[in-house]
Amino acid sequence: MILTDFDYVRPVGLEEALTLLSGSRGARVLAGGQSLLPGLRTGETVFDGEDAPLLVDVRHLEELRGVERTPDGLRIGALTTLAELAAHPLVLAEAPELAAAARANGDPQVRNLGTAGGNLAVAGRATDLPVAAIAADGLVELAGPGGRSTVTAEDLATTGVPAKAVITALLVPAAGRAAAFEKTADRATRYPVCAAAVRITPGGPRIAVTGATARALRLRGVEDRLRGGPYTTEAVLAAFRAEPRELFVPGRGTSAEYLGHLAGVLTARALQRADQALA
Template identity: 85%
Template sequence: MILTEFDYVRPVGLDEALTLLAGTRGARVLAGGQTLLPDLRAGADRAGLLVDIRRLAELRGITRGTDGAGLRIGALTTLAELSADPLVLAGAPELAAAARANGDPQVRNLGTAGGNLAAGGRATDLPVAAIAADARVELAGPGGRSTVTAEEFAAAGAPAGTVVTALLVPAAGRSAAFEKTADRATRYPVCATAVRVTPDGPRIAVTGATARPLRLRGVEDRLRGGPYTTDAVLAAFRAEPRELFVPGRGTSAEYLGHLAGVLTARALARAQALA
């Protein structure tokens, strides 16, 4: 039972959805519903209007980017589709692994890429992989289409009245990976890390152990030029400020910093092996 009252509408196109969001106070986007609906049931969130975009075909699908190399992942692509798509497995394996790590099969079959990126207040898996991938989030709003980096989106979220339409991902080949330690009850990450190994050095991002998904530029700088051994990675993480890591239930900043280092070392080893 959902204890809060709201109106519901299912627009036939994106333009109608944007008009409804702009013209209705408290309007919220309903996509997979794996975050919003439980919060409405629990009274932890409210909505004046649910704008159900689940049948907007223009927001689905995974295709090559306009440059022919990267990927365009529609916001309504389910996590299950994302985890198994051949283009994603070949060109952005950290995103496929992050999608596969989310919840259980029911969550992955209903949850969407856009919803996972926009699940503010929760440490979900896809944002950290998108940051490591140097991806951009495409938004549609009253002023038209725009893009922001995944890192900027993780910090600020979607502006009011906008809809996430796609994730734009540069191709990396297979030199990328994702690792996670999950909370056993919720499957949210205690800590998750994603990496891409590039000619300029590694891109490394962490979530769960930090207040929000973060790219760790200090660790990247310390590892630039290699080697990516476990000892080197752990040393790079020990040099990070302890206040970067936010203790949770039964954890400490020191533990989370060490766990992030261990997971990053595993991810870098996997990325190098796949490459």
């Protein structure tokens, strides 16, 4: 049962969808619906403005689907499902942390309905794909009233999707096998208690965590301490112990000290797997 009254429209193309979003202050994009629909059922989803809530259904727009190789890496359409992302040969070969994050998300029903764009759009909640996108140095492509633009995955995790804009794609450089993702999940919700994603680049490791922190976050201080290796568990844990304790936010019965340690353990596992893939 859905407790919120709303209007529904199914635009024929992206431009019509953007026009509809711009014309109603109470409009929301409906893609996979794995975050929006539960909020409508419980009444937790709040619509902006005084207009009647309007769901703009973009699920059928083929222009927002698919994975393709580009000169700079991969372009992943926003409506690509998490199940498709987890199994796609290009993603498995060139962005394995994204495939692993998609595979770790929820259960099969969630992965078959949830989309890459929808997972990236949930700012302020610990989800799997944003942390992998940050580690991958990903750019999120947006379409809105002002035209097309891009924002870093890291910035999107902080600001959320701009009003009246739609995520159209995730752009990531190719990493080969030198990337990995690790997660400890809440048993009830499958959201991460903590998740870590890494890439090993010629300039050093890129490391991002979520769940243990207030938002998906790149840990530049840890990266600097581990530049040049080694990626032993002891070295990684020491790098994490040097981080400010207030960085890690206690919750769900866990302390900041525990979460900082857990983040270090998961990061060490991910770095060791990525490093082994380079050997």
